[in-house]
Amino acid sequence: MAPRELGPREIEAWRELRGKTGAPENPFMGPEFALAVAAVRPRVRVAVWWEDGEPVGFFPYENGAFGHGRAVGLGVSDCQGAVLRPGLAPSPRTLLRLCGLSAWEFDNLEDGQGVFLGGSGGTPEAFASPVIDVGAGYAAYEDVLRVQSPKFLKTTLAKERRLGRQVGPLRFVFDERDPAALRTLMEWKSAQYRRTGRRDRFAKEWINGLVRGLHALREPGCSGVLSVLYAGERPIAAHFGLRSRTVLSCWFPSYDPEFAKYSPGLVLHLRMAEAAAAAGIGMLDLGRGAAEYKDALKTGELTVYEGSVTRPSIRAGLHWLAHEPTRRAHSYVRNRPALAARGRRTLNRLARLRGGVAGQP
Template identity: 30%
Template sequence: MPETLQVEIIKAEATDAAAIALWRDWTTTNPSLQSPYFRWDYTDIAARVCPGAAVAVFRRGGRIVGFFPFQKRGGSVQPLGAPMNDYHGVIAAEDEIITLEEVAHLLKARRLNVPGWIGAGETGQARETVQVVMPDSGFDAWYAERRSTFGKYFKDKERARRSLENELGPVRVEHGLRDPALLDHLIDLKAAQYRRSGLHDIFACGWTRDLLHALMETPAPDFGASMAAMYAGEKLVAVEFSLHAGGHHHFWFPVYEPSLSRCSPGILLSMDTMRLAAADGFRVFDFGFEGESYKKYFVNARQTVREAVVMRPGLAQVLGDAAVGVLDRTGTRGEALRASLRRRWSTIEACEASSVGRLRGAAVAVRSAVHKAAARKRTPARVAHV
């Protein structure tokens, strides 16, 4: 008979040296746990900043077999650092199976929300994340293959670079930057972008801004966060904040000068960052979830994750099922709307540690949805002419 799985909930600072050594070993030997989000350093830093932070320590027969860093929002449980954490799961040895459903049960969560779960589980739907895996021969070989496969696209980007230089001056890229003022500038631009798009401003709550600063200001020997910046002449045209560990480089928060979108400064910065970081020894460049059209021209690898909400049976489950049933009657559009509303609420709930903040965020989201729906109704239908 297999030993019963048990859990102990502790603060991250209470994790002892032996447990940290296990954690570090598993994130370097388990191929599924190569993302920087799984590193002990990420949890150590994030737990000092994120409200409601804790670590679940799983044991069998008294022996530690896994960890799950998380944060609580009322009765709900989310991965530590949500909504900014792109990958999450149980940190364990490769042959240790602890399912998503077991985690939700042992944590006694009213709701466990995971947009990018790596590991065993049956709840929810599969999603794809996309990566560039550099060949051993490096960036130039990767670029030659991409340019051969998607010649029109990459020739267009080369023309865009020349246009940028002709308009503003020589293009240069600096990487490995840890300037707090530059990070504040990036965050302010990103927050403005969220507001223009009618999305929840994830930086308005404060602790999310503090998290990026803390990650950038606390580099470890094999873990850290930094920025890359592109200048054309003297003008800053794009900035990107990334997280990295081992040979894994995760693109995280990009911004660019909107008036120069025709020159694709954000895409050019990503290419130059890969070129420079590959020379520093990075081999996997993670672009997160698929979706943006440009990613298909870059990526040569994919990873399947799971987006799921595990709910405790009871009134909340009944009400949730009833709401889903109403949306399902609208067909495909209803399914898309349900996923969109679920993600929007998850973002609000994760950012806002207080019930007042969550209610305020929900009210803004509702107003935005009503405004968009009204705008769609006012837009006249297009008539096809043959």
């Protein structure tokens, strides 16, 4: 069914089942995110399992051409999978058949999703998703950084003080509601993508619409949070992410490159961690992807997976030919540090030539 066809009963059952999984309360896994994506991607669907008249499982997906399914929001969603009653383990082939899919593709499959990790379609590749644990409070987190990343913490705090002296009094807003601030962040991020030779996600209208819609969303399981660091009245760094009661999923960080020497993105992340802890959030998920700033900030890691599940068919074979060789080529580079480092150096040189600063959020 289309997500808009879910009634209050199904929505509440989805939330309750998610709470029983024992997994972090990631906002990407809630019904609110599926509904938000469906508003800009009309081919989003949700399969619902019923037992004895009660909904016991939900599988959100995008139904593409020729039965090629995708995770909801593939390419921007940082946590994917089904929400099932503990002990419910449908066959992946049966699941795909009932949904009319020949394949289902994912790039941030949540750990513990055994239904998909054991299916046919090749062995999924595992990735680390760095996290910050602030469950014991921000002061305890800073204590961890003093041991784990002492130079990073000392340097960042010194730059924060210098920024306040030389540019203007600093002001941090954890949950900025001004749409103009969101537009500024999106402009910065688009320019950053172009400077560093990466695909500009905000060039896609559906991603623009999704982010704007989520910024206005205020639900306990999924709310858009725009955090902004101001110097005087001028925004110099910002981040847009999603939060639940206990998890802040970090998503789109950027900053004004005019102030790059102060590392405003790093200062912003420390203030976000402080504000999140004060708001009762226990974990910040920095998302998959290698970056020096993530290594400095993290206290641990989760695991996510990239790959696909298929059922035997001509359509599944076409999906394999269209996607698997490219995925394996990317994996080949990632698993060879010297080759991957060479690629990163090339992108970083491009960033410097175009006026960007590599290695910062």
